Structure formats: structure tokens, C-alpha cells
Amino acid sequence: MAGACIAASVAILVSYSTFATYRTHGYVNGRVSEMVQQQVKQNLQNRADAEARFIKSELDMAFDAARTTANSFEQMAAPGAGGTAAGGRRAQFNAVLRNVLEHNPSFNGTYSAWEPNGLDGNDGPYQNAAAMGSDATGRFLPYWTRGAGGKIAIQPLVEYDSSARHPNGLVKGAWYINPHNTHRENLLGPLPYIVQGKQVYLATMSVPIMINGVFHGVAGADYNLDFLQTLASQVSKSLYDGKSTVAVINDSGLIVADSANPEAIGGAAAKANPAWASSAQVIAAGKSVVVDDPKSENLQVYAPIKIGRVDTSWAVLISVPRAMVMADAALLSDQLGQRSTVDTMLQVLISLGIAAIAIAMTWRMAATVTSPISRCAEFADGIAQEKLNQQLAIAQDDEVGTLAEALRKMQNDLRVNLEHREQDQARTQLVVDTVSRSLERLAEGDLTTQINEEFSAEYANVKRHFNAAVSSLREIISAVDDSSKTINIGAGEINQASSDLASRTETGAARLEQTALAMNSVTAIVRQTAENAAQARTAITSTDRQAAEGGAIVHNAVMAMGEIERSSEQISQIISLIDGIAFQTNLLALNAGVEAARAGDAGKGFAVVASEVRSLAMRSAEAAQDIKNLINVSSQQVSQGVTLVGETGTALEHIIEQISQLRETIDEIASSAEVQATNLAQINTAVGEMERMTQQNAAMVEESTAAARSLGDQARTLESAVGRFNLGNGSHGSFGMGKRYAA
Structure with missing residues (x-):
């Protein structure tokens, strides 16, 4: 009877031990899979956001140049003593447009389009003056472009008032018509265009020229979108051995760049890939989104690109096969499952003689597996909350130890990046403060002011x-x-x-x-x-x-x-x-x-x-x-x-x-x-x-x-x-200049 009781006890203990082992394995497998999946999603989202910021900075540079040019033209064409004489405006404005293009190698072109007689009230003598940027109407329509060999040339703009559409649905003259009607900045692309005999896809940024509240024309810059295709290909190669797809999609759902299918550029995203059918709605929301549809084979990550002062945005899309994302989690789960099976068999074989030891070993193994995983999860949550000074004292020669080492390296890399960003901000603030003080003294009439502070090399x-x-x-x-x-x-x-x-x-x-x-x-x-x-x-x-x-x-x-x-x-x-x-x-x-x-x-x-x-x-x-x-x-x-x-x-x-x-x-x-x-x-x-x-x-x-x-x-x-100015000869004028800035 006692033997039967012991056997029954051993059987119960073995059964419970086996059940507990499998239950622990299932819990650990689920938690690890969930943590790895969340971390992968976060990493992909961070990568997409980083690429979106880079694209924004590149295209914003063109928008800033167009905006600065438009503001300059407004001042130079304004009536009064501060403006440029009407007879010299065309030559001077052409010089400005060419100068902006020459100093910005990444620009494909710069342009300006003015209303009839809107620049100098004298379009008649310039009819068909292509060398001055005028067509048969005589309007001032210069378009300065850079060819493949770097040659800069001028030609009159065309289709500036056309409401016809390109094959991809974009209005041909929207870059002029929209600012004319709304008095707001406009972004148009991908726009197929013939520049010096070659078709390219451009993003054109146009800014309205407003003089005394009246629309007179636009100034803009063209950016060749080839760099986006190159960027998409590079990012794709760096993710999962090139098995990922990286694309840039505009607010209308048109493909601007596609690492997997460059021929699809300019076409609809839904047509190129049915899984992207909802991309236009996601981009319109203007938020970073991870689309994890269990019915889809791929995991899709969207990062918005808000460019200039327009109301719409583009987006970076990273699409990764779900199997690739979960490969590490599946491998770790299989390894844990194999170990659990071996341990269970050993427990069954030796539990008949040493039931108590088997029970203790079962509990010990469960504690060994779950405790480090929980500590790793808490450590990862702390990183997500920007707690970058945590300690994770796990040193094991198994998968859990590998996971802990990866989390520690992630925390250290984030901390170093944060320190570098703070140092860059400090150097920039020094330059801004120093130049601001010097300009304030210059505004007060002190012409002896000089900047003596040491700047970093990029601001020298x-x-x-x-x-x-x-x-x-x-x-x-x-x-x-x-x-x-x-x-x-x-x-x-x-x-x-x-x-x-x-x-x-x-x-x-x-x-x-x-x-x-x-x-x-x-x-x-x-x-x-x-x-x-x-x-x-x-x-x-x-x-x-x-x-x-x-x-x-x-x-x-x-x-x-x-x-x-x-x-x-x-x-x-x-x-x-x-x-x-x-x-x-x-x-x-x-x-x-x-x-x-x-x-x-x-x-x-x-x-x-x-x-x-x-x-x-x-x-x-x-x-x-x-x-x-x-x-x-x-x-x-x-x-x-x-x-x-x-x-x-x-x-x-x-x-x-x-x-x-x-x-x-x-x-x-x-x-x-x-x-x-x-x-x-x-x-x-x-x-x-x-x-x-x-x-x-x-x-x-x-x-x-x-x-x-x-x-x-x-x-x-x-x-x-x-005499208002201090010329450094020991005397000052009898009239002082009022301060323009607060001390």
C-alpha cells in the first residue's frame, strides 16, 4: 500500500512536474515572442522615423531656399525707395535664381513665374525672349536647370496654367495654380518632367510671391527624387539581408521610391502592391503607424514626412516579412522547447527513485528560466521610458544571457547618442547667442564690434x-x-x-x-x-x-x-x-x-x-x-x-x-x-x-x-x-541709435 502510495505520489509529482514544465515553457515562449516582436516593431519604427527626418531635412532645404527667394523678390519688387528699378529686375532676378542653383548642387532647378505684367509692367518687349526666361507672352518665366553633366541653362517655364493631368493623376500646372488660388506653399511630386532633353521625376516646391497682399507670382526649386530611390535601396539592403521593401509614398498614394520595383515610381501604390491599398488613408492621418495584419505575410511600418508649410505629408514605408521578424523568437522558442523535453525525460527516468529531488529540480529550472526573462522585460520597459542608467546583472551562457547582453548594448548606445546630441545643441546655441549679441551692438551703431569667441570648425x-x-x-x-x-x-x-x-x-x-x-x-x-x-x-x-x-x-x-x-x-x-x-x-x-x-x-x-x-x-x-x-x-x-x-x-x-x-x-x-x-x-x-x-x-x-x-x-x-556710428576713433556721434533687441 505504501509502495502504491509512493508510486501514486511519484506519478502525481511526475505528472505535475511535466505539466508545470510545459506550462512554463509556454509562458516563456509567449513572453519572449511578444517582447521580441515589440522590440522589432519599435526598431523598425525608429528606423522609419529617422529616414523620414532625413528626407524632410533634404526637401525642407529646397523649400527654405524657395521661401527665401520669394521673400527677397517681394522686397526687391516692392514699390518705393527700397525696391529695385523696374528696368533692371529681370536681369537681377535671373542672377539670384542662378546663384541659388549654383550654390545648391542637390537642386535640379530653380524657377520663378510671374503674373502678366506682374514684375515690371513691361512684358511686351520680352516676347519670345527665351534667353531672359520669357515665352511668346513676354511674361517673366525663367527656369534655371542643371543637366546630367552639370551644365546650367535657362528656358521658359511651360504648362504653368494647364489643368491637364499627368498619367499618374497629378495636375500639370498645380505648382502655379494652387499658390495662385490659395496663397499658400505647394508641394508636387513625383512629377515627370523633361529637363534639358531628359525625363526625370522631380519634387517641386513653390512659394507664392505676395506684394502688399496681392499675388504676383511664385518662386520655387526642383529636387531630383533619384536620391530617394538610392536611399530606399540602401535601407532595404541594411534590413534583414535585403529581404525588406522600403518605399516612399506621397499623400495621393503615388510611389515616389520603391526599393523592390523602381519601375513603379510615379504609379499608384495600391496597384503596385495590393497590401498597400490603404496607404493613402494611413498617410493622410499624418502619424507613425505599425500595421500588423495577421492575414498579411508582411509587417508594415509607416513614418510621416511633413515637408515645408503644406497641409499634406508623405510617408516612409518599411515592409518586412513576418517570418523574418519572428525568426529569432522562433529559434529561441525551439531551443527552449528542446531543453524542456530533455529535462522532462530525465525527470521521468529518475523521479521513481528521487521524487523529491525531481520536484526541487523542476521548480529550480522554472525559476532559472522565468526570473531572468522577467528581469529582461523590466529592463526593456525601463529603456522605453528613457531610464538609461539601469543595471542588468545577468551573465549566462545561453539565449537569455545573449538577450541580456543585447539589451545592455542597446541602453549604452542610446545613452551615447543622447550625449552627442546635447553637445551639438550646446555648440549651436553658442554660435546663435554670439552672433545675436554682435548684431545687437551693430544695430546700435557700434562698427567696432567683432566676434572673438572661438567657434567649432563648421561655424568658422x-x-x-x-x-x-x-x-x-x-x-x-x-x-x-x-x-x-x-x-x-x-x-x-x-x-x-x-x-x-x-x-x-x-x-x-x-x-x-x-x-x-x-x-x-x-x-x-x-x-x-x-x-x-x-x-x-x-x-x-x-x-x-x-x-x-x-x-x-x-x-x-x-x-x-x-x-x-x-x-x-x-x-x-x-x-x-x-x-x-x-x-x-x-x-x-x-x-x-x-x-x-x-x-x-x-x-x-x-x-x-x-x-x-x-x-x-x-x-x-x-x-x-x-x-x-x-x-x-x-x-x-x-x-x-x-x-x-x-x-x-x-x-x-x-x-x-x-x-x-x-x-x-x-x-x-x-x-x-x-x-x-x-x-x-x-x-x-x-x-x-x-x-x-x-x-x-x-x-x-x-x-x-x-x-x-x-x-x-x-x-x-x-x-x-x-556721426551716428562709432568708428573706433574714440568719438561717437551726437545721435544714438535705439536698441532693436532686448538685452
């Missing part, structure tokens, strides 16, 4: 270009300051010379009045002609000498006015140089914005700084234009003064001739009293003319004095404007 050009630009601006403002002082001194000398000339003219007028009185006396006492003629001869001789001196003074005044006019022309040349530098600074800011866009999220702050630099350059151009206008007005007034003084000299020559005639007449009076009596009336008339011309000379001298005084005031105004 920012420091060098900023310091060079400030140095050039300081030299130019110094030259303008010196020229304004020289003009001020010259204006003072002219004012003094004009005052002296006015005094001498008044003296000449008084003497002419005395001469008139003397001639009246001669009329009254004709019989005393000889004596009066002698006195008149003396007076006329003196008047002749003074008139000659007046002529010499007027000649000197003409020479001085000419020097002032030449100085004004030199100042105009200097102002033109400042205007040119402002334009170059504007282009430099544009290129800096494009380079910042290429840097992605790390360059957004610097893109704002580049925009502010471009705004400052445009305000400098406006100030230079105002100064140039003042100099032009001053030059016109100086030219008028030169003309008036020249007329004064001519009038004095006439006076000298009249005086000579009068002297001859007096000689004749001395020799013949009768002839003197006959000519007295003529002499009185001549003297009246001389007095009138002398009064006119006095008025002209007053006008010359006023013009010289006005030139001096304008020179002082220019000197005061330049």
Missing part, C-alpha cells in the same frame, strides 16, 4: 564673414565722414567768397550812381566840358579797373563752383559703392539663409539671423539712396550757381566794353564840346544800363551765397548722419 566661416563685413562697412562710413567734412569746409569758403563779391558789387553800384550824377552835372554845364571830361575820364578809368577786378573774382568763383561739383560727383560714386555693398550683403544673407536651411533644425536660428542681416542690408541701401538723392539735389544747385556766376562774368565783360566806349566818348567830349552835347543823352542811357546790370549782378551774387549756404547745411546734415 560665419565668424570670418561677419567680421569682414563689419570691417568693410566701417571703412566705407569713415570715407563718407571724411568727404562730408571736406564738403563742409569748401562750402564755407564759397560762402565767404560770395560775400566778398557782394560787397564789391555794392561798391561798384554806388560808384555808378555817382557817375550818373556827374553826367547830369555835365548836361547842366556843357560849357565846362573840358574840366568835367577830365574828371569823368578819371572816374571811368577807375571803374574800368574795378570791373576788371570783378571779372577776375567771378572767374575764381566759377573755378571754385566746378571743384564743388566734382566733389559732389565723387560722393555720388561713394554712395553707389555703398549701395553695391548693400546688394552684395543682401546676396550673402540669402546664401547664408540657404546654408542654414541645409543645416536643418540646427540652422533655423541662424536662418533668422541671416534674415535680419538681409533686412539691415536693405535699410543700408535705402539710407544710401536717400543720401544720393540729397547729393544729386546739391549738385543741381551747384550747377545752377556755376551757370549764374558764369552769366555774371559775361555781364562784367559787357560792362568793361561799355566803360571803354564811355572813355572814348569822354575823350571826344574833351576835343569837341559840340559832339559832347550831342552824345550826353547816349551817355546817360549807357550809365542807366550799367546801373541796372550792376543790380542784377548783386542779385546773382545773393543767389550764389544762398546756394553755398544750402550746400554747407546739407554737408553738415550728412556729417551728422555719419
Whole structure:
């Protein structure tokens, strides 16, 4: 009986042990399969998100370049002093588009399309001017493209107003029609297009050009989508020995890239692969999604690509065979199952004699298997919660030990990546803060500011270009300051010379009045002609000498006015140089914005700084234009003064001739009293003319004095404007510039 009880006990224990072993195996197998599957899904999702971010950064760079170009065109075509003259806009805008294309090798083309007469109101003369980017309508439609050999060429845009559709359903002219109707940015692709005789698939990014709230056209950039196909193939090869499929699909469900079937590019995803029939709905949601349909042989992972400021998004799709995903889990499950079977057989064979030991071994094995797996699961959950300082003390030479080592390596890699990201952010923040402070001092008029902080190698050009630009601006403002002082001194000398000339003219007028009185006396006492003629001869001789001196003074005044006019022309040349530098600074800011866009999220702050630099350059151009206008007005007034003084000299020559005639007449009076009596009336008339011309000379001298005084005031105004800047010579202008930024 006891033996039967022992046998029954052993049988019960063995049965329970066998049941417990299989139950434990099932639990462990399920947990491991679930953990591995979740980890694989997370890894695939992370990989898809990473590739989506990379694609976004590449295409955003084109969007940023198009947006910066559109903003620049809005400023340059805006009415007022800050815009570019209408006659030079086409050439200047073409230069900007070509410059953007040359500095962005990844771009396939840059373009701009304007409404009829929307650029300069003068489309007529440019009909069929393909070299300027115009078609038969004369509209400004330049399309700058880069061929396979790197050759850059221009051609007019076509199908910009076409509502017809490509074979894949995309509207041919949507890149222009949509911004025209919505006033929003537009993304179109994959778009089949013929560029320099070769068909390529492009993504085109277009940005509306709005001037005073009115649509005038678009500016855009084309990006060749071949890089997406290359990227999809590379990612596919790196996943599961190339057994995965990587695709990029747009918001309409069209294939942009497909590692497994490149010929499907441009077609519908649902047609290329029935398993992708719901891709358009998934992409429209704009979220990262893992589609795990038990009826499907593949596991599908979607990561959204939000590009620019458009309302739609594209997506990266990674499709992996379910059998490949679960291969490691199945292998581990088989290994655990084999071990469980062997252990169960050993337990059955030896449990008849050592039931207690068998029971203990059963429980021990269960604890050995489940406890490390549970600890690994807790460790993986901690990693998912970004707890990257955990410890996993499992060191076993089996599958569980391999799993633990993989989890520890994953945690260490994530921690290192996080540290590198924080270091990159710190370096970028240093550059942004330093440039912001320097620009704030520059906005306050301090032209001695320089960036002395050490930047990392990738930002060294920012420091060098900023310091060079400030140095050039300081030299130019110094030259303008010196020229304004020289003009001020010259204006003072002219004012003094004009005052002296006015005094001498008044003296000449008084003497002419005395001469008139003397001639009246001669009329009254004709019989005393000889004596009066002698006195008149003396007076006329003196008047002749003074008139000659007046002529010499007027000649000197003409020479001085000419020097002032030449100085004004030199100042105009200097102002033109400042205007040119402002334009170059504007282009430099544009290129800096494009380079910042290429840097992605790390360059957004610097893109704002580049925009502010471009705004400052445009305000400098406006100030230079105002100064140039003042100099032009001053030059016109100086030219008028030169003309008036020249007329004064001519009038004095006439006076000298009249005086000579009068002297001859007096000689004749001395020799013949009768002839003197006959000519007295003529002499009185001549003297009246001389007095009138002398009064006119006095008025002209007053006008010359006023013009010289006005030139001096304008020179002082220019000197005061330049005095606003600190040029590093130990002095500051009397007017300070208000701060544009908070300290």
C-alpha cells in the first residue's frame, strides 16, 4: 500500500512536474515572442522615423531656399525707395535664381513665374525672349536647370496654367495654380518632367510671391527624387539581408521610391502592391503607424514626412516579412522547447527513485528560466521610458544571457547618442547667442564690434564673414565722414567768397550812381566840358579797373563752383559703392539663409539671423539712396550757381566794353564840346544800363551765397548722419541709435 502510495505520489509529482514544465515553457515562449516582436516593431519604427527626418531635412532645404527667394523678390519688387528699378529686375532676378542653383548642387532647378505684367509692367518687349526666361507672352518665366553633366541653362517655364493631368493623376500646372488660388506653399511630386532633353521625376516646391497682399507670382526649386530611390535601396539592403521593401509614398498614394520595383515610381501604390491599398488613408492621418495584419505575410511600418508649410505629408514605408521578424523568437522558442523535453525525460527516468529531488529540480529550472526573462522585460520597459542608467546583472551562457547582453548594448548606445546630441545643441546655441549679441551692438551703431569667441570648425566661416563685413562697412562710413567734412569746409569758403563779391558789387553800384550824377552835372554845364571830361575820364578809368577786378573774382568763383561739383560727383560714386555693398550683403544673407536651411533644425536660428542681416542690408541701401538723392539735389544747385556766376562774368565783360566806349566818348567830349552835347543823352542811357546790370549782378551774387549756404547745411546734415556710428576713433556721434533687441 505504501509502495502504491509512493508510486501514486511519484506519478502525481511526475505528472505535475511535466505539466508545470510545459506550462512554463509556454509562458516563456509567449513572453519572449511578444517582447521580441515589440522590440522589432519599435526598431523598425525608429528606423522609419529617422529616414523620414532625413528626407524632410533634404526637401525642407529646397523649400527654405524657395521661401527665401520669394521673400527677397517681394522686397526687391516692392514699390518705393527700397525696391529695385523696374528696368533692371529681370536681369537681377535671373542672377539670384542662378546663384541659388549654383550654390545648391542637390537642386535640379530653380524657377520663378510671374503674373502678366506682374514684375515690371513691361512684358511686351520680352516676347519670345527665351534667353531672359520669357515665352511668346513676354511674361517673366525663367527656369534655371542643371543637366546630367552639370551644365546650367535657362528656358521658359511651360504648362504653368494647364489643368491637364499627368498619367499618374497629378495636375500639370498645380505648382502655379494652387499658390495662385490659395496663397499658400505647394508641394508636387513625383512629377515627370523633361529637363534639358531628359525625363526625370522631380519634387517641386513653390512659394507664392505676395506684394502688399496681392499675388504676383511664385518662386520655387526642383529636387531630383533619384536620391530617394538610392536611399530606399540602401535601407532595404541594411534590413534583414535585403529581404525588406522600403518605399516612399506621397499623400495621393503615388510611389515616389520603391526599393523592390523602381519601375513603379510615379504609379499608384495600391496597384503596385495590393497590401498597400490603404496607404493613402494611413498617410493622410499624418502619424507613425505599425500595421500588423495577421492575414498579411508582411509587417508594415509607416513614418510621416511633413515637408515645408503644406497641409499634406508623405510617408516612409518599411515592409518586412513576418517570418523574418519572428525568426529569432522562433529559434529561441525551439531551443527552449528542446531543453524542456530533455529535462522532462530525465525527470521521468529518475523521479521513481528521487521524487523529491525531481520536484526541487523542476521548480529550480522554472525559476532559472522565468526570473531572468522577467528581469529582461523590466529592463526593456525601463529603456522605453528613457531610464538609461539601469543595471542588468545577468551573465549566462545561453539565449537569455545573449538577450541580456543585447539589451545592455542597446541602453549604452542610446545613452551615447543622447550625449552627442546635447553637445551639438550646446555648440549651436553658442554660435546663435554670439552672433545675436554682435548684431545687437551693430544695430546700435557700434562698427567696432567683432566676434572673438572661438567657434567649432563648421561655424568658422560665419565668424570670418561677419567680421569682414563689419570691417568693410566701417571703412566705407569713415570715407563718407571724411568727404562730408571736406564738403563742409569748401562750402564755407564759397560762402565767404560770395560775400566778398557782394560787397564789391555794392561798391561798384554806388560808384555808378555817382557817375550818373556827374553826367547830369555835365548836361547842366556843357560849357565846362573840358574840366568835367577830365574828371569823368578819371572816374571811368577807375571803374574800368574795378570791373576788371570783378571779372577776375567771378572767374575764381566759377573755378571754385566746378571743384564743388566734382566733389559732389565723387560722393555720388561713394554712395553707389555703398549701395553695391548693400546688394552684395543682401546676396550673402540669402546664401547664408540657404546654408542654414541645409543645416536643418540646427540652422533655423541662424536662418533668422541671416534674415535680419538681409533686412539691415536693405535699410543700408535705402539710407544710401536717400543720401544720393540729397547729393544729386546739391549738385543741381551747384550747377545752377556755376551757370549764374558764369552769366555774371559775361555781364562784367559787357560792362568793361561799355566803360571803354564811355572813355572814348569822354575823350571826344574833351576835343569837341559840340559832339559832347550831342552824345550826353547816349551817355546817360549807357550809365542807366550799367546801373541796372550792376543790380542784377548783386542779385546773382545773393543767389550764389544762398546756394553755398544750402550746400554747407546739407554737408553738415550728412556729417551728422555719419556721426551716428562709432568708428573706433574714440568719438561717437551726437545721435544714438535705439536698441532693436532686448538685452
